[in-house]
Amino acid sequence: MKVFVADTDSLSISKLERSLSMSGFACEKAIISGKVPESLFHYLVNGFKGVVVLGAGLDDDLKESWIRQCRKSETVFPVLVVTQAKRRDSLMKFNEAGMTDFICLPLRPDELVTRISLLIRQVYPSDYAANVFRNGPFVFSRFPNKVLRDGKEIELTVKEFELACLLFRHIGQPLSRVTIEETIWFSSENELSRTIDTHVSRVRNKLDLKEEHGYRLQQVYGYGYQLVEV
Incomplete structure (x- = not known):
């Protein structure tokens, strides 16, 4: 079971990845400084199994677009967004686009691990049970x-x-x-x-x-x- 982590720089990704890796999750990562490469969307919508985490550094419009692209996948996988609590309008847009869950800054590692775990249990119950x-x-x-x-x-x-x-x-x-x-x-x-x-x-x-x-x-x-x- 994979966790795909995306943000604008390696430091931000490391903060997300560290606690997940220490808990045994297999993490993949992508640094996105502008438009999301089509090859990345192609990878995600063609059989990806796991959880996608969109970091707080990503532009809100980019996050919304990314979520909509992920929802074109033939397989269903959860998308968790890291964001500021005050961005309520953006959260509504993310939700309408198909966001599965969100977590607000400041990031608490234990909460992140728990949220990821719950998403896996909900979306992949047979994999979890196995x-x-x-x-x-x-x-x-x-x-x-x-x-x-x-x-x-x-x-x-x-x-x-x-x-x-x-x-x-x-x-x-x-x-x-x-x-x-x-x-x-x-x-x-x-x-x-x-x-x-x-x-x-x-x-x-x-x-x-x-x-x-x-x-x-x-x-x-x-x-x-x-x-x-x-």
Whole structure:
């Protein structure tokens, strides 16, 4: 599931992208200084799946035009507009053009993540449901990345979350270092070996994967790691 972020400069985009990336969203971005390229519209209206975020720096007329163009798509995807609260007339125009939701400045990262998550649940309910799985006291979900144990959220980094999901989806099955490297880091370089060990240790500690709690995260000598239920 992608979040497409557009604004007039890289700094503004980074402010939007940072909190989304830290929550596990795959972000794409575009710096728009004038008219939106036709190639970009073509990309969005031909099978894009995710949420489009239009930054506050974009001209209101450009935003309205962009929203109308997005609504020509054969597939329905939500468009969220970042704007000033005082621009009520513009908000009415955006709404008439087909805006799905808006968020007002000053930007609050947690609110942005929550709004994006709600839009995905509303527009893509089957995709959201397909990315929720349970094992014992644990519940893993995406959009945003979240893991609960007995209903209490455990804070993980993006890589820690991906590693935990990989281990739990293959519980009882040994995973090689190469598999872990290529799946989580998209690489298979030797210098990643210590990084893997560090992340495994953090996942073990944060999720409290101990035998007395029903799990054992063990090293498979010369091969990799394995999570087992005991």
